[in-house]
Amino acid sequence: METVKIAVAQYDIGFFNQWSDYTDKLTDWVKKAADQEARLLVFPEYGSMELASLFGEAIYKDLSQQLDAMQDVYPQWLSLHCDLAKQFDVMILGASFPVRQGDGSFRNRANLFDKNGLIGYQDKLIMTRFENEQWLIKGTKEIKVIDTDIGKIAINICYDSEFPLIAHQQVTAGANIILVPSCTDTEAGFHRVRIGCQARALENQCYVVQSPTFGLAGWSEAVDVNTGRASVYTPVDYGFPDDGLLIEGAIDTAEWVYADLDLAKIALVREEGQVFNYRDWSSQNELKIAKS
Numbered sequence: 501m502e503t504v505k506i507a508v509a510q511y512d513i514g515f516f517n518q519w520s521d522y523t524d525k526l527t528d529w530v531k532k533a534a535d536q537e538a539r540l541l542v543f544p545e546y547g548s549m550e551l552a553s554l555f556g557e558a559i560y561k562d563l564s565q566q567l568d569a570m571q572d573v574y575p576q577w578l579s580l581h582c583d584l585a586k587q588f589d590v591m592i593l594g595a596s597f598p599v600r601q602g603d604g605s606f607r608n609r610a611n612l613f614d615k616n617g618l619i620g621y622q623d624k625l626i627m628t629r630f631e632n633e634q635w636l637i638k639g640t641k642e643i644k645v646i647d648t649d650i651g652k653i654a655i656n657i658c659y660d661s662e663f664p665l666i667a668h669q670q671v672t673a674g675a676n677i678i679l680v681p682s683c684t685d686t687e688a689g690f691h692r693v694r695i696g697c698q699a700r701a702l703e704n705q706c707y708v709v710q711s712p713t714f715g716l717a718g719w720s721e722a723v724d725v726n727t728g729r730a731s732v733y734t735p736v737d738y739g740f741p742d743d744g745l746l747i748e749g750a751i752d753t754a755e756w757v758y759a760d761l762d763l764a765k766i767a768l769v770r771e772e773g774q775v776f777n778y779r780d781w782s783s784q785n786e787l788k789i790a791k792s
Contacts, residue, residue, distance in 0.1 A: 502764040504650045507538035508709055510730035511595065512754035513717035515553045519573070522551060523580055533756050534588035539650065542711040545658045545683040547595025548577065549723045561721050563635050567598050567606055574599065578611070578618065585613040591648060593679050596657055598637060606637045610655050610681055612646055620646035622655035626663060645673040651763060658682040662696035664703060668781060671704040676766045680710045685725040694731065698744050701733040705770050705778040707761050708733040714754050730757040737773040739765050
């Protein structure tokens with residue numbers, strides 16, 4: 501498959517009184533994208549934290565307690581995503597979820613589903629100060645590339661997109677699409693991730709897809725303010741936008757943003773582009789600072 505239609509979520513954080521409220525919301529989001537014939541649906545980092553609302557104020561106002569409580573609904577959450585991917589015959593990158601490990605620590609995990617169920621995941625690699633110092637969520641050391649029926653897919657969770665060696669290893673391993681679920685509370689934070697995404701698309705001559713949380717959720721201790729625009733970034737070369745921005749969402753609404761990714765154009769630009777950023781990557785290794 502050389503062209504794939506994707507749906508990128510600019511996702512609002514909801515408040516739920518019961519589990520069925522959440523299933524109704526997620527089903528509606530997935531159905532809308534499937535009705536537009538999107539093949540790959542991308543949800544943001546920590547979009548799952550809206551589920552903390554199910555456990556009452558004493559828990560959703562406590563950073564530690566909400567992580568523990570959410571483990572109770574994680575099996576149901578996985579099952580729901582498997583069911584929706586099968587029902588609508590789509591691939592879904594679920595909103596990242598804090599998953600408790602055997603040693604009691606937590607990982608920020610992005611799960612990828614298709615009609616056959618859970619096909620892979622990527623845990624966040626490098627933690628922000630908030631995750632490290634306040635939330636006590638830990639990073640992993642394992643960089644993954646996931647095989648899918650539209651080719652290999654890589655995931656850089658938010659801050660990970662700001663470190664070039666991660667994406668380059670994934671692209672070298674065969675990924676031409678990098679998914680970046682993000683959660684940022686300021687325009688500066690959004691633009692840090694955006695700049696990282698655009699640099700990764702430029703360096704590796706690949707597609708990078710950013711899905712952010714969106715809007716205000718004053719009840720939440722974790723995701724109360726959410727700033728960003730769903731966006732798709734490209735190489736800056738023949739056949740692609742001059743600014744490397746294929747599409748972005750509106751500034752004032754939660755919505756799907758749709759784009760067609762032509763994977764044949766990725767191969768072409770690496771062979772016939774104005775520049776060969778990906779091919780020339782190793783040339784950096786030969787350069788040395790001149791002695792004065």
